[in-house]
Amino acid sequence: MSSKNGNIAENVEDVKARIEAAARKSGRNAGEITVVAVTKTVDTDRMVEAIDAGLVNVGENRVQELCSKYDKINRKCNWHLIGHLQTNKVKYIVDKVSMIHSVDSLELAREIDKRAEKVHRIVDVLVQVNVAGEDTKFGIEPAKTEDFIRELSCLRNIKVKGLMTIAPFYENPEDARYVFRELNKKFIDIKRENIDNIDMAFLSMGMSNDFEVAIEEGANIVRIGTAIFGKRHP
Secondary structure (H helix, E strand, O other): OOOOOOOHHHHHHHHHHHHHHHHHHOOOOHHHOEEEEEOOOOOHHHHHHHHHOOOOEEEEOOHHHHHHHHOOOOOOOEEEEOOOOOHHHHHHHOOOOOEEEEEOOHHHHHHHHHHHHHOOOOEEEEEEEOOOOOOOOOOEOHHHHHHHHHHHOOOOOEEEEEEEOOOOOOOOHHHHHHHHHHHHHHHHHHHHOOOOOEEEEEEEOOOOOOHHHHHHOOOOEEEEOHHHHOOOOO
């Protein structure tokens, strides 16, 4: 869905209202849903506008862009790395991010664990699951997710906090519902296992085009860029 390109504060209010409506429709409390403002290619002045409008969680897709903005944002906010993360880039962000949404290999998890130990941190991570099985998307196969999480449970400087997925883009958001429903089922199943050192608290799914459907299917983190900042101009 397109957004107004103009007033970011107005766009934020519009997104909040839509979240409220989606939560109400599914019998949920909108207060339990976190918005991560996707700031890829968004300049720092506009990011500050969004933060001042109440969006204190910002998500970057690229390590280089996150690092270049990190010291320029003179605001208290939580940084999320939501894009694919290469192992050789972990060292640049491990001391900066509140959460990494895109853990999709044991090699990456071990590198985060190693780098986190060096800076005396425990880093919250989400496991990225490729529910739709798209070749162009990263992520663990749904059937392998629980075994993968069990492997991560022995790493002491990362904390698995839940799951993340990116649904295919559909003109009709309803067409993405099966992706969100399947991930929520996987989330619930793994949560029931009570695996040591695993805290299944967050389900990160839904973007500007489909976040209402994602909320109806259990998302409690939504990653929204276009509906806040307007269409990107790379």
